[in-house]
Amino acid sequence: MTDVIKEIVDYHEAQKSTAVIDLEAAKKWAEISPDIRRKLINNVFCSKCGVTVIVDYVLHNDRFGIVLKGKCKKCGGDVASSIFRTTLMVAFPTYL
Ligand SMILES: [Zn+2]
Numbered sequence: 001m002t003d004v005i006k007e008i009v010d011y012h013e014a015q016k017s018t019a020v021i022d023l024e025a026a027k028k029w030a031e032i033s034p035d036i037r038r039k040l041i042n043n044v045f046c047s048k049c050g051v052t053v054i055v056d057y058v059l060h061n062d063r064f065g066i067v068l069k070g071k072c073k074k075c076g077g078d079v080a081s082s083i084f085r086t087t088l089m090v091a092f093p094t095y096l
Contacts, residue, residue: 022058022059022060022061023061024061025059025060025061025062025066025067026059028061028065028066029059029066040068040081040083041053041054041057041068043081044068044070044072044079044080044081045079045081046072046074046075046077046079047077048072048074048075048077049072049074049075049077052072052073052074052075052079053072053073053074054068054070054071054072054073054079054081055070055071055072055073056070056071057069057070057071058070062082064082064084065082065083065084066082066083067080067081067082067083068080068081068082068083
């Protein structure tokens, strides 16, 4: 019985850890100025709506930069936005 409980606890902890924002990505994201972050959040492409706002997003670290994954504010569909290092370096020259 205790093994079963432990299994459930472990499962929930594993679930929790996947919900935690990628630390590397969070660090990169935090280095971007709030103005630019706002612009990036407000300029995500949705295949249905075109340019939209991303909501409920999570950050993923990528070797090319950061990936934002979330929902379109207008239709609720899945959207993702890759923020490439080059984009960041142009927008924010002291980055990296
Ligand atoms: Zn949409």
